[in-house]
Amino acid sequence: MSNYRRSVIPGGTWFFTVNLQNRQSDLLIRHIERLRAATIFTKRKKPFLIQAWVILPEHMHCIWTLPEGDSDYSGRWRDIKKTFSRDLAIRQVWQPRFWEHAIRNEDDYRRHVDYVYINPVKHGYVKNVIDWPYSTFHRDVRAGLYPPDWAGNVADLTPASVDKTPGGGWRLTRPTDPVIYPTSSLNHQPPPGETDGAEG
16 A cells, blocks of 8 residues: 655645546546536535636646635545446546645745646647636636736747746746736736636
């Protein structure tokens, strides 16, 4: 048995990568409404704030903030995975674990949100971030946090414009893509009348 121990920070903000067992599948986008329903169901029982989320055919990246005093992100992922799998009546849908990273500060937060949003371009699904429909990027554009043409297109992503981060992620370094964050991005709430991405 593994001695793996997850970090515990009550009320923390976390970056996650969650993969399907079959990395050639398109199950997540083919059944996006079921995934959304599983997320909504879990959020109603165990609330959390969705800071950013992108869903690709066979994996997803997201950033959540848990309520103050709460550190049970594993239970939330277990509920989302179990509900989605049960609704599809398929076993062994998910890889057994997920990858998490505790967000340390505003710069770490910004780099991880950027990584979430650039991911469909990085994988070659679209040329422009705005063209990928399964992302909270659209919510953040409406909120004025990102310009619609943020990150340009895949041709702009040269080795000079993208750095590999120590954690294995990518970060844009072009000064031509300003991103304006709220005073406290870690406590960002969606504008009144808008959802945080799970229900919209």
